[in-house]
Amino acid sequence: MEKRKKIGLLLLAVIGITVALIWGVRIQEMKNENTENLADEEKNDDLKGTTIASVILLEDQTEKVMQTAMRVTAEKYGATVIEGQSGGELERETRLLSDYMEQGVDAICIYPVSPTGSLAGLENAAKQGIDIYSVDLSMESKWLTGYCEANQYNIGQMVGKKCAEYIRENFPDRKPKTAIIQFSALLPDTSKSRTRGFLSMTQSLIDVVQDVDAWDASTSTPIVKEVLDANPDLDMIFCANEGGTVGAVMAVQNAGLKIPVFGIDITEQLVNMMLDDDNILQALGGQDPVQLGERSMENLCRYLMGKDYESEIVIPGILLSRSRPGEARDYIETMRQILEQGKK
Template sequence: MKKALSILLVLTIVLVLGGQIFAAGQAETGRPKVAGVVFQEDQFMKLLQSGYRDAAESAGFDFYPGNTNGDAAKEAEFLNTYVTQGYKGLAISPISEEASLKVLTDAANKGLLIGISNHEFKLPFLTGAFTSDNYSLGVTVGKAAANYIKENLSGDVKIAIVQYKTLLPEQSFARSSGFLDQIRDLPGVQIVTDQDAWMQDKAITVAGDIITAHGDIDIIFAANEGGTIGSTMAVKNAGKAGQIVVFGFDGSEQMVQLLKDPANILQAAIAQDPYTIGVKTMESVIKAVNGEDYSDTKGQSFIVPGILLERSNPAGLDAFLEDLKSKM
């Protein structure tokens, strides 16, 4: 009995220590370690993380995911950990161009090879930067909204904006500006409110409050997936289907379902290609870690195009969904 208990105790200690070692990123496999870091749990970030993982593992690297959850202190802690624990490279979607610059530079100066996603950083130490052009994406969905206004609305057209300027001001501003530049000069267009809500649950509440305060609005534009889904649900919850429509950002299975929903609320969304962004970012890191020539991407920024998803193009929605499922 004592022997059995001793064996059980030893196994427990081994499992606990093993778990701690693995969690700390110290599992000894003989393969180089790279990390992939995102800042949210939404569909976009999951696909971005999948791109990081697939590129790293297909190259024979040990891959360790991380999520800062929008916390700058956590981002700094992650980078310090990667440096001190001997990670070779990092693919990351930073929290902010301004807030993240110093910690990225410090980590690079200590030998960590870094590739960037979702920002157009042009820094000499980067293995590459891959992103969507947020302004151009906003322009694309703004043109779709402008066409809708011309074809379906007349007189005063009241629009509410739901974005994420307190989370990522540069990106949110670019997206919203691209959208607004396409519709602001149309006759009768008025922007009645501009508020922040990037998580789905919060957006349901914020958009619901907007509808209560401005019951005569015609359009809600949301600058990310959580805001778009939440705004669409808020319109439905308020019984305003047929009166208020939504235009938004990002692509997922749920977004496609909303674009096909007979309630006819969500009209169009501009989908990015986070998986490809993730793959290209990590591939640039891997090249650098392997000592290969990566001068074609080093210190440079590259645009990965988006895809307009429209209610009026069901075949395009089906094709997008099929491709999305293959990447998941």
């Protein structure tokens, strides 16, 4: 039995090293290739006179990078890009779509608020002759040109796998009491997929003592404080989005505790928290905003030009961890470069 256990641990170590090397290469590719792709590809005027609206949910760093990648990609074909942000609100999204129809845009590349709630407004726009390409959310409808999405379940799995390694090393003899911070009221499907992915790797290793909704940093800090107060013996926290992760780390810091946090979404603020000496935030999983923005807009543009294009794209996630600080710093530098490039 002891021999089998050692072999199992050896295999886990080999797998862990392999995954780390793969993601190290991926981040280096982003640094060396994606910014070059956005800047250096030969431009043409195939879409001159074409207006495309790009719509994101939130104005966080990740989505700004995604929207910048959309704009730069469309502009290389001579298209004019109008940028919007729904704030995750269906009513606001509907107003934006109405405005775009009045303005006579030719196409919309959009991160929809909901796979069900957004359908009516988008279908109405499609009936007006506007081509729709969905970003980061699969929506299978006949009128949809296509979609490019991140594998949210996979992102949760990646964080869960890293968390499982942490548990085996730091809680070898018991299941750590764990709180889960979701954002179900904001984006129920995405929150569920990420959390299910995380639990697929950790459920047998943890004891979930509380599962709450808190997705905005300003409100999640007091909510996580309540969780800490209600569970003085809490061992660990998993957060399914950026705001929840920021709030959880701040709540743990404010309480003077050292409870490890595992989060989803990658921003400069969160990476800095992960690299902090306080040893609270251990790992972050996230989407590849460059690929999401670039490939969705690229394929929408190809469709508008009458060329072959991809209508169903699923992109794997990215994992950054405290144990590999160089990769985390490289990732943030890449995001900064793309945002700067978008200002040119």
